[in-house]
Amino acid sequence: MDLINHLALGFATALTLQNLLYCFVGVLVGTLIGVLPGIGPIATLAMLLPTTYALPPTSALIMLAGIYYGAQYGGSTTAILVNLPGESSSVVTCIDGYQMARKGRAGAALAVAALGSFFAGTVSTVVVAALAGPMVEFAFKFGPAEYFSLMVLGLIGAVVLASGSLVKAIAMILLGLLLGLVGTDVNSGVARFSFDVPELTDGIGFVAIAMGVFGFAEIIANVEKREHREVFTDRVGRLWPSKDEFRKAAPAAVRGTLLGSILGVLPGGGALLASFASYTVEKKVAKDPSEFGKGAVAGVAGPESANNAGAQTSFIPMLTLGIPPNAVMALMIGAMTIHNIQPGPQVMANNPALFWGLIASMWIGNLMLVILNLPLIGLWVQLLKVPYRWLYPAILVFCCIGVYSINNNTFDVYMTAAFGVVGYVFYKLRCEPAPLLLGFILGPMMEENLRRAMLLSRGDPTTFFTRPLSLALLLMAAALLVIVALPAIKAKREEAFHEVD
Amino acid sequence: MKSTERIADCGSKPNGERRIAAAAKRFAVTLLLALAPLAVLAQYPAKPIRLVVPFPPAGATDIVSRELARHLSERLKQQVIVDNRPGAGGALGSDIVAKSPPDGYTIQMATSSTHAIGPLLNPKTPYDPRGDFTPIAHVANSPNVLLVAPNVPANSVKELVELLKRSPGRYNYGSSGNGTIVHLTSELFKAMTGTYVVHIPYRGTALVIPDMLSGQIHLLFDNIASALPHLKDGKLRALGVTSRERSPLLPDVPPVAQAVPGFESVTWFGVFGPKGLPPEVVQRLNGEINAVLKSPEFVERLRALGYEPAGGSPQDFAALLARDTDKWAKLIRERKITAE
Numbered sequence: 135m136d137l138i139n140h141l142a143l144g145f146a147t148a149l150t151l152q153n154l155l156y157c158f159v160g161v162l163v164g165t166l167i168g169v170l171p172g173i174g175p176i177a178t179l180a181m182l183l184p185t186t187y188a189l190p191p192t193s194a195l196i197m198l199a200g201i202y203y204g205a206q207y208g209g210s211t212t213a214i215l216v217n218l219p220g221e222s223s224s225v226v227t228c229i230d231g232y233q234m235a236r237k238g239r240a241g242a243a244l245a246v247a248a249l250g251s252f253f254a255g256t257v258s259t260v261v262v263a264a265l266a267g268p269m270v271e272f273a274f275k276f277g278p279a280e281y282f283s284l285m286v287l288g289l290i291g292a293v294v295l296a297s298g299s300l301v302k303a304i305a306m307i308l309l310g311l312l313l314g315l316v317g318t319d320v321n322s323g324v325a326r327f328s329f330d331v332p333e334l335t336d337g338i339g340f341v342a343i344a345m346g347v348f349g350f351a352e353i354i355a356n357v358e359k360r361e362h363r364e365v366f367t368d369r370v371g372r373l374w375p376s377k378d379e380f381r382k383a384a385p386a387a388v389r390g391t392l393l394g395s396i397l398g399v400l401p402g403g404g405a406l407l408a409s410f411a412s413y414t415v416e417k418k419v420a421k422d423p424s425e426f427g428k429g430a431v432a433g434v435a436g437p438e439s440a441n442n443a444g445a446q447t448s449f450i451p452m453l454t455l456g457i458p459p460n461a462v463m464a465l466m467i468g469a470m471t472i473h474n475i476q477p478g479p480q481v482m483a484n485n486p487a488l489f490w491g492l493i494a495s496m497w498i499g500n501l502m503l504v505i506l507n508l509p510l511i512g513l514w515v516q517l518l519k520v521p522y523r524w525l526y527p528a529i530l531v532f533c534c535i536g537v538y539s540i541n542n543n544t545f546d547v548y549m550t551a552a553f554g555v556v557g558y559v560f561y562k563l564r565c566e567p568a569p570l571l572l573g574f575i576l577g578p579m580m581e582e583n584l585r586r587a588m589l590l591s592r593g594d595p596t597t598f599f600t601r602p603l604s605l606a607l608l609l610m611a612a613a614l615l616v617i618v619a620l621p622a623i624k625a626k627r628e629e630a631f632h633e634v635d
Numbered sequence: 636m637k638s639t640e641r642i643a644d645c646g647s648k649p650n651g652e653r654r655i656a657a658a659a660k661r662f663a664v665t666l667l668l669a670l671a672p673l674a675v676l677a678q679y680p681a682k683p684i685r686l687v688v689p690f691p692p693a694g695a696t697d698i699v700s701r702e703l704a705r706h707l708s709e710r711l712k713q714q715v716i717v718d719n720r721p722g723a724g725g726a727l728g729s730d731i732v733a734k735s736p737p738d739g740y741t742i743q744m745a746t747s748s749t750h751a752i753g754p755l756l757n758p759k760t761p762y763d764p765r766g767d768f769t770p771i772a773h774v775a776n777s778p779n780v781l782l783v784a785p786n787v788p789a790n791s792v793k794e795l796v797e798l799l800k801r802s803p804g805r806y807n808y809g810s811s812g813n814g815t816i817v818h819l820t821s822e823l824f825k826a827m828t829g830t831y832v833v834h835i836p837y838r839g840t841a842l843v844i845p846d847m848l849s850g851q852i853h854l855l856f857d858n859i860a861s862a863l864p865h866l867k868d869g870k871l872r873a874l875g876v877t878s879r880e881r882s883p884l885l886p887d888v889p890p891v892a893q894a895v896p897g898f899e900s901v902t903w904f905g906v907f908g909p910k911g912l913p914p915e916v917v918q919r920l921n922g923e924i925n926a927v928l929k930s931p932e933f934v935e936r937l938r939a940l941g942y943e944p945a946g947g948s949p950q951d952f953a954a955l956l957a958r959d960t961d962k963w964a965k966l967i968r969e970r971k972i973t974a975e
Contacts, residue, residue, distance in 0.1 A: 277851050318724075320836045323756060323813030323973075330759065332723040332730075474694055476841040484841075484864065541691070541721050582838065589835050590807060590851055 140490045141263055147491030148498055153193055160197035161499045164204020165506055168224075169212050169514045170525075175205040176568065177352045179465045180344035181529065183472065184536035191473035192488045196495040198469055199449070202462050203255065203496065206405055206442045207503045210247035211514055214240060214434070223405040223441040226413040230426060230433030237429050242375040246431055247438040248507045250387040254439035255500030257391050258398070258446040262453075263493050265399075266482065269454035273479035276455065278586035279597050283607035285580040288457060290611045291400060292572045294618045302565045310573020311580075313338055321585050333545040340468040341537055342546050343574060346553025347560065347567045348461075349533055353526050354554065355561045373508060379431045386416050386432035387439040394443030399450050404460035408444030409437035446496055453489060454479055457576070461568040464575040472540070679739055679916055683714040686906075687743040689728025691721040695858075695940050699775060699904060700744040702936050706927040725749035726760055733762035737909040739916035742771060745907045748816055751959045755967055756814045765960070769912035770952040772924040775942040776901040778878035779820060779856040781891055782871045786850040792875045792894035795854075799830035807833045808854040809843030814972065819963060820856045820877060820900040822970050827895050847871060856900075859884050860941030877901060884941060903945065903959065905952050921949050 147153060167178045178201055186194035209224030214231035227247065234243040276284070293303045316327045317337025328334035375383065393415060394408035416436040417426050426433050448459045449466075456477035458464035467477045475485060482489045507514070537550045560567050591597035598604050686704050690696045697719060704715040720728030729749045735741035750764040762768075781792065787806070789795035799806060810818040813836050825832055835852060837843045840861065846852045848870055859882055865871040866885075875891035876882050877900040892898045906924060908917070927933050928946045937944050966972070 274845055274848060277846055277849055318812075320812045320838050332727055332761070335723045335726075336721075472691075474691075476839055478842060479845055480841060542719055543722065543727070586835055586837070589833060592804075592833075 136267065137263060140267070140486070141494060143486060144263070144490030144492075144494030145498075147192060147487045148196065148495040152190075153196055153491065153495065154498070156189065156193040156197040157200050157495045157499050158502055160200020161204035161207075161502050161506060163197075164201040164206075165208035165211075165503065165514065166517065167201070168205035168208020168210075169517050174348075174352065175202045176344070176461050176465065176571075177348040178205070179462060179469075180341065181349045181533050181536065183341050183344070183465065183469055184540050186469055187472060187540065191470070191475055191485070192491050194469060194473060195466065195488065195492050196499075198466060199492060199496060200499045202405075203442055203445045203499060204503055206438075206445050207248060207251050207507050208514065209441075210251070210434075210438050211244060211507065211511065214243045214247065215515065223409045223445075224438075226409050226437045227434055229413070230428075230430045233427065233429035234431070234434065239379075239429065241373040242379055242431075243434050244511060245373045245375050245508060246379065246383045246387075246435045248504055250383065250390065250435040250439040251442040252500050252504045253387050254391040254394060254443040255446060255503075256497060258395050258443040259493060259497040259500070261395050261443075261447055262450055262496070263490075265447075265450055266454055266489070266493065269450060270479045270482045273455050275603060276479070277601070278583040278590060279601050279604045280607065281455075281457075282580060282583040282587055283598060283604040283611070284455070284457060285576050285583065287607050287611040287614070288459070289573065289576055289580070290614050291459075292569050294614050299564075300618075302563075303569045306560075306565055306567065306569040307573035310570040310575075311577035313343065313570075314574045314577035315581070317578075320582055333543065337578075338574075339537075339540070339546050339549060340471075340574075341540055342549040343553050344465060344468065344571060345533055345537055346550040346555075347557035347570065350530070350550065350554025351557025351561050351567070353529060354558045357526060373511075375431070382431045383435035386412075386436040389415060389419070390436035390439030391443045394440035394445075395447045397440070398444035398447030398459070400459060404448045404462065405441040405445040406460075408440040412436040412440035442500075449492070449496075452477065453481065453492070456481070457579075458572065461571040464571050467575060679919060680711055680713040682740060683716050684711070684739070685718050685741045686715050687718050687720050687728045687732050687741065689720055689722075689725035689743065689745075689749055691719060695777075695860075695942075696744060696746060696904065698940060699937065699942065702933060703744070703774065703906075703924070703927060706930060706933055707923055710923045710926060724753050724757075726753060726757070726762075729764075730761045732907065732909055733767040735909045737769065737911040737913070739908065739912060739920070742906055742908045742920070744774070744904060746904050747902045747959055750907070750956060752814065752816060752819060752963055755960065755964055756972070765956065767910050768907040769910055769917060770949050770956060771906040771908055771912070771917055772921045772949065773903060773905040773945040773947055773952040773955055774924065774928070775904045775937050775945050776878065777858060777904070777940075777942045778876050778882055778901045779817070780859050780862050780873045780882075780885060780888065781824075781875045781877070782847070782855045782857055782862055782865070783874055784847040784850055784853045785870060785872075787853050787872075789874070790872075792889075792891050795874055796828045796830060796894065799828070799832060803831040804833060806853040807835050807851065808856075809840065809846065809852040810834060810836050810855075811840050811843075812836050812838060816900070816902050817856050819966060819972070821854070822972060823900055823966055824856075824891070824895070824898065826966060826970060827898055844871075858941050860939070863941075878943070882941075882943070883938060903955060904942070905945070905955075917949050 148157065163178065167175065179198055186198060206223060210227050210231065212218050213224040213227040214235050217228050217232040231243045234240065289307055293300065293307060316334055318325045318335050325335040390412040393412050397408045397411055398404055413433060413436060416432045417423050420426065420432060448463055451457050451459045452463040452466055456467065458467050470477045475481060534547050537546050538544065540546060557567060587597055598608060686700055688697050688700045701717050704717050707715045720731055725746065725748060729743060729745060732741055732743040754760040754764050783789060783795065789798050808821050810821060812818065817840060818834065832854060840855060840857045843852055843855050844865060847855060856877065862873065863884065866873055873885060873888045876885060876888050877891055879890055879892055879899050881888065881890060925946045928944045934944050
């Protein structure tokens, strides 16, 4: 029983005092930023990346992971009580969660969200643990040709599944690809697009771009928003859901978990997609769809379970193939490279304690989150009252210190500031920056693997079609393109993402 | 200069006995200052020393530097502070040192890539590795090991060379990128054996391993410490080490030079200061670094990272730099390796 041995190693790693502490810090910060509307997990991870520098890599990753799935819990609190998504994957929770709160069932909605998330977290931890091993074995069959095809699939997936305008998603991915090309080319050793700036010969810093486009831009954008809230913070009510609510929530949580686990693994997938999909499914299978939008318990339980499951299973491609399915995982890859760990199938063999420790910590973190989010809900509610004019400048200052400390170079701070402005422009133009980050990470990888595959085949491009795995991946990519081009599906896609508007 | 000024000063204004006493006191100070070289040596280091590491924290160069800094701090009774200045393959940090005052308070950990290979391949390097620095001490060498994939039917370097000669252009070697020491070592091997193997660059040798296990890449010159786990589980085989002697980490693996006479390629690590460093400072630091290199604890740490302790005089180190630069310059010229 390899799985049990591996999990034993994982729990032994995750249960050390230090790792427990960082896991706790992670889920605490995750809940915090989940509760605070405006600051999402991507921005937080981007901003906290430099601080993990001084930590051992295992603790750093455990903490960062905790922030991601922790935010899924915290996000629901704000969605239910204030009708503002604490972070993007809680958008759909607003619809029925807030309505439940208006009916005086805020406590029940919170409990359903937290328990559903915990159930999903437990199941998806097992899914990650069970799938990771075979996936790594599978990954060793991947050569440069397969990686290239997989990234083609990943980028197309990112376009298809991106919320919002298709054209803008494509534009952002292409821009990300271009930005990713800045720096020294591995194949020729030539510095490209560096304009003789020595700092640019290493490429644009990942932290600078992520922190600028996500962190800084989000904060600037939030400052202009007026704060208006009809708040149920003082009327949480009884926490335990009624028997009837429980009966409706349980199957929705199971379906949400299943859906989320699958969608998390897909390229372009993750928490956001999972919650949208789950809401659509719940509405479809419900006996009385008219309940939705008026406080349906299933509309809270399903998406909340799905987003947590999706958040966790999106670690599978990142941990086993070294390929990020979404922007948060791109950040996790950035964190690993900061610690000199090359993401890829070799991580499980070279750093088994890190690999399994991270997986085990997810379950421990979920347990902590239930405790943090149910009995201590009152504390988080208080947080919603902190004025942003104090919060934001403080965050910005710490960001600048953080980004400086990575290379001890002020150039990186200027770079972050510049990307902050760029990010704000994106925000104004309603261009989502997540595909940009994916393009930025996947672009150089894709180019390198393309050229490597071509060198290995001695210049024969048919190598991508004659290798069966590569062919299969390319066919899947083509199928995705066809699907998204079909008018019926296109309409559905827009409907799914515009549900909330 | 200073001492003569002071003597002239107190001689020109004799004003009372107190003045005379003061003059005597000054004379004593002057005497001390006259023994300047000794005095500087006695005073140096009077404040913390900055050891610039032109690579990011937690890398091998950083770990060695931190360990060295810790031992040096104890011996010098002054803090030696590691300052990581990564970027542009080590050129950013090296440039900071090249442009620092030669007072002995800013020194750097350099490697063959910052001071030999990098400047050769990149004409835009902002410093002259031989003209802008004072060599202080050679700290360590890191030999590489020649690894072969499971599907390569060769059990020695000799067999490998025969195999490569039989089918030129059929086999591939991986590297950590164009213009890196792994690339140049492989090209040196090809030049000296008259073989042709296709270069497939990666972003670090760790990424080459999976493609070696699947048999798409056949050869790799890798750092001994990072190769060890793959050798232990028996998936990859080591045919030779690139140093002239065997490595204590791989006592069963013969040097490549046994089959290819004269073949040698080691990454070296050493400490440089800016140009014009006072000889006393160089001597003091060189002496202390050599003493640290005799500490069993430090040596053990180096070996665990796959490094061999070096040492020797500043002149030895300067000679090594010259020798290494000439060797790689010749190879780069002959094989027409460029980064432009």
